[in-house]
Amino acid sequence: MTQRAHHITSISERSEALSASDFERELRDKGRFYHIYHPFHVAMHEGRCNKEQIRAWVANRFYYQSNIPMKDAAVLANCPDRAVRREWLQRIIDQDGRGDGPSDDKGGIEAWLYLGEACGLKRDDLLNHRHVLPGVRFAVDAYVNFARSASWQEAACSSLTEMFAPEIHQSRLSSWPEHYPWISSEALGYFRKRLGEARRDVDHGLSVTLAHFRSAEQQQHALNILQFKLDVLWCLLDAISMAYVHMQPPYHHLGTEQIVRTSL
């Protein structure tokens, strides 16, 4: 806590802009706040999650997954630069795929549904977001709304948590087969697929960010945006922990009483 407070002060007091390489180093240093260090993620990595907790994570994380293409469509909608749009479009295709035929790339969302079904979840329940906790919904919606209202460069910067994603996907590929052998290894295809895609996205997002945020003030703004996105990811796991580790989901005092939720 003290270390973090000190870190933030030291950057915000700086009046001169950092060189591109120092700025990149500061952005990468934010990896200290990545959700790979969240107690739920650590437990998942170390094989301490039960089936219900794994299923809860997969179902709730799917809400993030489903919203990524809408977030990327918001970036496109706000971007007047055709060359950037051409490149950014690939992110939507990565998630949505190109079709459902045997030779088509079915995309990341379909790969996540496959993972969900391999974990014992129902496809319809995933698609209807039946298991999604309010805290997860609010955090993910905050990310999408940010991308809608911010400039496309700010939204590009917010995607930079992906700098830390290959390590987290790799950690799941390495530890899940040992700890959770009831999930087939083909079902981990999504994590494999993202290793390369995330690196490519980061090259693009980083080049946009380094070129756009130039003054000390702008660089600090970019670091704040990245922190906001780290907060989004952390909050997802907080909500999941509350419900499935501490066994205190929202309104748990009412016992098994069903909540009727209709869209607003």
Ligand SMILES: O=C(O)c1cc(C(=O)O)c2c(n1)C(=O)C(=O)c1cc(C(=O)O)[nH]c1-2
């Ligand atoms: O499972 C994860 O821990 C994780 C984290 C992140 C991230 O760091 O934002 C992404 C993904 N996965 C991911 O699969 C993905 O497609 C993705 C896109 C983005 C983004 O902000 O545009 N983040 C992430």
